[in-house]
Amino acid sequence: MSDENKEIRNDIKAPKSTADSSYAAKAVMSEKDLKKTAAAQTVMQILVKFLVYAFLIIMAIIVLFPFYWMINSSLKTLSEYREVVPTFWPRKIMFSNYLEAYNAANLGRLFFNTVIVGVVSTLLSLVITVLSAFAFARLEFKGKNLLFAGLLATMMIPGELFTITNYTTVTNLGWRNTYTVLIVPFLVSVFYIYLLRQNFLQIPNELYLAAKVDGTSDIKYLWRVMIPLSLPTLISITILKMMGAWNSYIWPRLVANDEAHRLITNGLRNAFKDTTGDVNYPVQMAAVALVSFPLFLVFVFLRKYIMKGVSRSGIKG
Amino acid sequence: MVDSKQQWKAWLYLSPAIVLLLVFTVWPIINTVRMAFLDNYSGLQAAGGETFSFGIENFTRVVKARRFIDCLRNTMLLCVLTVPISTMLALLIAVTLNSIKPLQKTLQTIFFLPYVTNSIAIGMVFAAMFNIVGSFYGTDRQLVTTAGIINNVINFFSTTFTGKEAMVNWINIGSAYRENIIVMTVYIVWNALPFKILILLGGLQSINKQYYDAARVDGTSRTRVFWRITVPLLSPMLAYVIITGFIGGFKEYTSIVGIFGENMGPANDRDRLNTMVGYIYDALENNNQGRASAAALILFGIILVVTLLNLYVSKKRVHY
Incomplete structure (x- = not known):
């Protein structure tokens, strides 16, 4: 397998000596394509990683939210709890609750x-x-x-x-x-x-x-x-x-x-x-x-x- | 080699377990079947010396009762909704969690946290999140103090994107059946996730890495790797999670008590969300042991059939 590989590499790297110019152009293109696909793959990988983390962190927030809300609500005064738009941290902490x-x-x-x-x-x-x-x-x-x-x-x-x-x-x-x-x-x-x-x-x-x-x-x-x-x-x-x-x-x-x-x-x-x-x-x-x-x-x-x-x-x- | 000393010693050690099992497990099995087949059996009347004739009236009465049918429908609906949703979500979380390195342990811990909670207590938190605080709700004198955090979040997105205000009556007086079921589904899925993630992640981590290396050498796409390697090799755990999910789902009761209280429904419609288990306990508390036993046997039968069905399907699909 390695011998075959070498031959192909040689074809790509030194095409002029073995073939006509059109073949050479094709070979150069494919080298570019290779780099392009490699770059595209890295971008894809980073994107996938990002999406994976985003998904997991959003799910983790959803899982934790009820606990946060329990503690947040338990420390509010009744009048603060009854405000139309809920506050995300109690203004006055009521341990007396x-x-x-x-x-x-x-x-x-x-x-x-x-x-x-x-x-x-x-x-x-x-x-x-x-x-x-x-x-x-x-x-x-x-x-x-x-x-x-x-x-x-x-x-x-x-x-x-x-x-x-x-x-x-x-x-x-x-x-x-x-x-x-x-x-x-x-x-x-x-x-x-x-x-x-x-x-x-x-x-x-x-x-x-x-x-x-x-x-x-x-x-x-x-x-x-x-x-x-x-x-x-x-x-x-x-x-x-x-x-x-x-x-x-x-x-x-x-x-x-x-x-x-x-x-x-x-x-x-x-x-x-x-x-x-x-x-x-x-x-x-x-x-x-x-x-x-x-x-x-x-x-x-x-x-x-x-x-x-x-x-x-x-x-x- | 069975010597007589070991014989009596073994029975001595087993005696506490056997005595308790005879009283609280074996006798109940026999007695429940007996009561189920004695027409209109009632513990109170039996104590008064009344006798009951053998028959299947308990079963026919239970099956014909409107209340029972409602309970059965609620239970089935919640099962059919929550088991697939929680299984797929847990699978997605487990697979993604397995693919990352940093933060993996932390996230795993967070996802397991809901398991170690009291389903009544956290149900009360969910109720608080969905509840509209106010008075005279649903009347002309309606006075909303605060619509609750969930409604505020919905309202925020609704006004940002459509410019319209939105408020959903999830669990209060006058709320619709569909909204009630959505709330229950959200809560039950939230509750069911940790166990499923734990099992599926454990399964994923035990899959031999060589399969993935081989696939990478062949240049197999991500989706193909997922469907052709991950899912088949994970199928025993998936089957396990789905079967236990259905068994748990058919015994749903406390999560509804957690959100709706012992009313088992919004204040204007008691028992709207009652389940099979709830029906059994109601019959028991009304001293209607015959009907409670019949319902319990029906529940057992349903669980047995669903489990066997699952096993039959997984026999064809599961790769061990």
């Missing part, structure tokens, strides 16, 4: 409830998940594969189908308006068991057998070897579970919508029932911002784990 929102929505109580439910359900859920995943990954028992397949099959069924009966069940158990009702029904997640089992399977079995020979108990082995080795997965599960408590709306509203047990999301919706019409938006947006800030903090510090967990699960909370 946040205090008002905190009191109006009884946010302290809501935060407290949500943290209690989130922490307790995460801890219990982790224990159950670790034990089950360990049994599926390391122990041999009759019907193991059948049971595991059965568990996976339940993942296909939409949650609404369970809720109808669970509503009756928790009512009969007298669990309505307690913390228990918010924690217990969702402790077992088949998906988390599946995720952790896959992780456990990657740990060589020889380690377990060696530990057995040394007389180490299962629990000690789990605690010392399995859990440290699968810590990233456990952290992902913890974050998703906590976010689940923070964002759950339907079930808490259905079974625990009293003052004492309301969670953050249904509490927020309950405190600000009006969405349209003449609403005191600065205070409402301040409440929304207060509810969103903890999530942003989690996002800033633990983004890696969330992204890893999410890309494998495809579920929100």
Whole structure:
């Protein structure tokens, strides 16, 4: 190929010696054309790059705009918010909106409830998940594969189908308006068991057998070897579970919508029932911002784990 | 090698999970099917000792109910609008994001941000952006205080280019169904983008660079590279994103509560935007467990059919 190339190059560079003048003119033209197309290509490339960046930055602005608008609105006075043409930065910054929102929505109580439910359900859920995943990954028992397949099959069924009966069940158990009702029904997640089992399977079995020979108990082995080795997965599960408590709306509203047990999301919706019409938006947006800030903090510090967990699960909370 | 010690140990470790699953997952499946086939089953009347005859009246009643048909139409419409729009937009963003070097990480972080939000809370922000603040809206004494940021932006462009003032009633009293659906579509797409971008970008980054090098040697055009290399090699992720998008779309509920509140529609037309899930919960709260169960089974059936359809199509189109 290189020889052929050389010949062609020679043709272009030294045409006079080999051919008549018309051929030479053609060859010079093609050299010019080559430069032209090369230049056109560079221009095209720069143009494409420019368009790509322009598109991405516009999309990023659209994605960020609601957050900006939330903070902007939450810091305005009511009269400034009600101006015909909205201002893009508050003239007078009203931090007092946040205090008002905190009191109006009884946010302290809501935060407290949500943290209690989130922490307790995460801890219990982790224990159950670790034990089950360990049994599926390391122990041999009759019907193991059948049971595991059965568990996976339940993942296909939409949650609404369970809720109808669970509503009756928790009512009969007298669990309505307690913390228990918010924690217990969702402790077992088949998906988390599946995720952790896959992780456990990657740990060589020889380690377990060696530990057995040394007389180490299962629990000690789990605690010392399995859990440290699968810590990233456990952290992902913890974050998703906590976010689940923070964002759950339907079930808490259905079974625990009293003052004492309301969670953050249904509490927020309950405190600000009006969405349209003449609403005191600065205070409402301040409440929304207060509810969103903890999530942003989690996002800033633990983004890696969330992204890893999410890309494998495809579920929100 | 199955020794008996491992046997009882395994069941011991599994026992908490199994007990909870039996009560809150297995029993509900059985019971929901049972209630769905007992005519007009109601939990309250059942507690009072009433018995119900076996039949399919719950299903026929649900399917004939005007409210249910409306819910089904809303859900389907939102699915059909939001899944293609968000998938194509996410694909475009992922492909362009993958082609740049500077700013890539920053932009990727920004695009993932909406994922970590509370859909009710941010729904309230969207409502604020679309809302017209004022009193007596739609009457003669109409008094608009501020038309909201979206209307102001539209008005700005409208007056600059056409010289006419424009104000759209998106979600207030008297707003039209079409405008309501546009607002919901914008919000749901905004909400659905981060997950799709994350998955598609992950897929793009795992494509072997050699394919692109080979195409460049052959002088293949950009569009051809996109349709002949990127899309086929990305098709498993695309299929995944579309299937989960439809499943999520059929269970749409909280994003509507976020924007319209528990009214599920503008103030003069309650439940206008109610969805399948909303119908199930309404029936449940009215102690109409039979109908709620029937609706839930119908929802499950629809999701199953759509998923199988997607899998069937992707079997022909997806290259693994």
